[in-house]
Amino acid sequence: MIGDGRFDFAAYLADRADQVNAALDRFTPEENIHPASLHTAMRYSLFAGGKRIRPLLCIAAAEAVGGEAKQVLPTACALEMIHTFSLIHDDLPAIDNDDLRRGRPTAHRKFGEAMAVLAGDALHTLAFATIARHQQAADPLTIIAVIREIADASGTPGMVGGQVDDIAAEGVAISAETLRSIHERKTGALLTASLYVGALLGGASAGKREALQRYGAQVGVAFQIVDDILDVVSDDVTLGKPAGSDAKNDKATYPKLFGLETSGRMAQEAADSAIGALASLGEAAEPLRCFARMVVNRDR
Amino acid sequence: MIGDGRFDFAAYLADRADQVNAALDRFTPEENIHPASLHTAMRYSLFAGGKRIRPLLCIAAAEAVGGEAKQVLPTACALEMIHTFSLIHDDLPAIDNDDLRRGRPTAHRKFGEAMAVLAGDALHTLAFATIARHQQAADPLTIIAVIREIADASGTPGMVGGQVDDIAAEGVAISAETLRSIHERKTGALLTASLYVGALLGGASAGKREALQRYGAQVGVAFQIVDDILDVVSDDVTLGKPAGSDAKNDKATYPKLFGLETSGRMAQEAADSAIGALASLGEAAEPLRCFARMVVNRDR
Numbered sequence: 001m002i003g004d005g006r007f008d009f010a011a012y013l014a015d016r017a018d019q020v021n022a023a024l025d026r027f028t029p030e031e032n033i034h035p036a037s038l039h040t041a042m043r044y045s046l047f048a049g050g051k052r053i054r055p056l057l058c059i060a061a062a063e064a065v066g067g068e069a070k071q072v073l074p075t076a077c078a079l080e081m082i083h084t085f086s087l088i089h090d091d092l093p094a095i096d097n098d099d100l101r102r103g104r105p106t107a108h109r110k111f112g113e114a115m116a117v118l119a120g121d122a123l124h125t126l127a128f129a130t131i132a133r134h135q136q137a138a139d140p141l142t143i144i145a146v147i148r149e150i151a152d153a154s155g156t157p158g159m160v161g162g163q164v165d166d167i168a169a170e171g172v173a174i175s176a177e178t179l180r181s182i183h184e185r186k187t188g189a190l191l192t193a194s195l196y197v198g199a200l201l202g203g204a205s206a207g208k209r210e211a212l213q214r215y216g217a218q219v220g221v222a223f224q225i226v227d228d229i230l231d232v233v234s235d236d237v238t239l240g241k242p243a244g245s246d247a248k249n250d251k252a253t254y255p256k257l258f259g260l261e262t263s264g265r266m267a268q269e270a271a272d273s274a275i276g277a278l279a280s281l282g283e284a285a286e287p288l289r290c291f292a293r294m295v296v297n298r299d300r
Numbered sequence: 301m302i303g304d305g306r307f308d309f310a311a312y313l314a315d316r317a318d319q320v321n322a323a324l325d326r327f328t329p330e331e332n333i334h335p336a337s338l339h340t341a342m343r344y345s346l347f348a349g350g351k352r353i354r355p356l357l358c359i360a361a362a363e364a365v366g367g368e369a370k371q372v373l374p375t376a377c378a379l380e381m382i383h384t385f386s387l388i389h390d391d392l393p394a395i396d397n398d399d400l401r402r403g404r405p406t407a408h409r410k411f412g413e414a415m416a417v418l419a420g421d422a423l424h425t426l427a428f429a430t431i432a433r434h435q436q437a438a439d440p441l442t443i444i445a446v447i448r449e450i451a452d453a454s455g456t457p458g459m460v461g462g463q464v465d466d467i468a469a470e471g472v473a474i475s476a477e478t479l480r481s482i483h484e485r486k487t488g489a490l491l492t493a494s495l496y497v498g499a500l501l502g503g504a505s506a507g508k509r510e511a512l513q514r515y516g517a518q519v520g521v522a523f524q525i526v527d528d529i530l531d532v533v534s535d536d537v538t539l540g541k542p543a544g545s546d547a548k549n550d551k552a553t554y555p556k557l558f559g560l561e562t563s564g565r566m567a568q569e570a571a572d573s574a575i576g577a578l579a580s581l582g583e584a585a586e587p588l589r590c591f592a593r594m595v596v597n598r599d600r
Contacts, residue, residue, distance in 0.1 A: 029456055034461075035456065035461045035464045035465055035468075037464060037468070038456055038460065038461060038464045039456060042456075085421075086421075089417055089418070089421060092414075092417060094412070094413035094414045094417060095414045095417065095418075112394070113394035114392075114394045114395045114467055115464070117389055117392060117394060117395065117417065118389070118395075118460050118463060118464055120421075121385075121386075121389060121420075121421075121424065121460050122455055122456050122460045122461075124421065124424055124425070125424070125451050125454045125455040125460070126451070126455055126456070128428045128447060128451045129448060129451035129452055129455055131447075132444050132445075132447040132448035132451060133448050139440075140439075140440040140441050140443075140444055141440050143440075143444055144432050144440060144443055144444065145432075147428060147431075147432040147447060148429060148432035148433050151425050151426070151428040151429035151432060152429055154425045155422055155425040155426055155429055156329055156335065156338055156339060156342075156422050156426070160338065160418050160421050160422045160425065161334075161335045161338060161422075163418060164335045164337060164338045164415070164418055165335055167414055168335075168337070
């Protein structure tokens with residue numbers, strides 16, 4: 001399946017996303033289990049058509065070092081649960097006050113604010129419960145390292161800390177360096193962690209883990225620049241959320257600091273660097289190379 | 301120190317609370333570490349004069365089975381971080397809309413709603429990071445079991461699920477059985493988990509773990525009944541939060557269902573049952589017996 005020019009990335013993505021969605025369904029309590037209203041709200045956001053980027057990176061990293069997708073599914077699902085909880089909380093009226101997410105009402109618009117806060121909390125804790133209950137590894141210390149890595153990437157050194165700085169930067173003139181630091185933590189940390197824990201569970205050497213982390217950092221930058229560009233050039237229907245919201249919220253973005261053209265070039269350069277970091281990994285890393293190309297060519 | 305009639309429970313509590321507070325200080329980023337505003341908000345709620353009940357139960361359980369306090373401090377602190385995150389989120393305007401907690405403005409009154417949501421999230425993830433980074437055990441599988449137990453007790457089968465049902469029960473006539481089920485999950489699950497994981501890390505046999513879980517279930521009931529009673533008979537200053545808020549929010553409580561006198565008797569019976577469950581544990585369980593007595597005799 002993986003070979004020069006004959007690798008079918010679309011089929012790869014579809015297959016792995018199917019595995020992730022089936023596992024998420026297994027690991028998340030059914031809607032008819034008590035308290036049904038809570039499980040319904042959790043599932044509404046978890047199965048809202050997300051692209052499953054973090055689980056896919058985790059799986060592709062494991063495969064790139066000789067592991068298998070099924071080995072890392074609990075951790076891959078935990079990453080998506082953490083990402084989903086952060087979207088639910090970020091959408092709240094007190095934070096970004098967004099009404100739409102992936103073309104549907106946000107959790108608090110659908111279920112009320114109290115339920116949105118609690119459904120986010122429940123997905124957050126379910127992420128760690130899922131790893132602790134279902135993740136297997138030859139050495140249990142690997143599982144503990146995975147939990148530590150994901151908790152750090154989600155916490156004050158990572159995602160939540162980046163979100164706090166992002167809010168503080170609204171309406172404020174910030175440098176390119178500050179912008180990059182915010183994104184490295186708000187979105188980059190969990191993306192990089194996804195690759196790192198996939199590699200760890202796949203049994204990667206330290207050298208390969210480090211290569212995948214460098215790839216992750218660059219893909220994270222490319223991803224964020226393209227997000228910023230799409231917010232300017234796309235429309236509500238394609239994005240599934242209101243376009244132009246960065247300008248409305250007076251957010252610092254790459255297009256605002258560098259212009260659209262330069263931003264586009266920067267995204268391409270980051271994707272190229274990401275692919276360059278994989279040089280030592282051979283054909284098994286082909287999905288990750290395709291992924292980096294996709295990040296800069298996507299329309300949502 | 302522990303012996304018939306000569307056990308100084310006040311000195312015991314003060315010493316163990318000091319150890320917990322020092323460890324919480326070590327495990328929580330300093331206020332001057334970036335992002336300072338986030339760490340300041342986390343510490344504001346974490347060091348607000350909480351009684352440290354969950355950490356103390358965890359430590360006392362470990363000691364009751366032959367372990368030591370210092371062996372379980374990371375897990376004891378994680379329990380307090382989870383409890384604190386849940387208080388911050390429950391106080392939010394969309395949930396209980398409380399202005400005061402332990403005699404001070406609640407987190408959202410002090411730092412704004414966005415920061416309160418995010419400080420809660422950061423404490424939630426710091427709990428798991430703290431266990432994964434600092435907790436030691438002879439067998440790493442024990443640490444994973446601790447994480448699983450705490451995640452379950454905090455999630456939809458436990459704390460968050462109980463909170464959802466508690467909100468749904470406002471203004472609704474519910475049975476004593478439903479009331480008990482709500483409290484078993486909203487507060488009881490994490491209390492019982494505190495004892496269970498302390499026992500697990502302390503190296504308890506299955507029989508002793510089971511005895512401590514039975515103790516935990518009964519102490520949880522006693523604790524909740526007394527909470528409900530204090531909300532009726534106490535005043536704002538003693539409680540550190542508005543008294544009478546259950547009646548204001550039309551919440552189902554033990555005094556409302558059974559009257560004050562019967563409720564007081566039920567609390568005493570639950571404390572007696574809790575102490576009874578410890579029969580096989582000997583003198584090492586004396587702090588837990590004192591704790592059960594304190595629960596029914598406290599004034600806040």
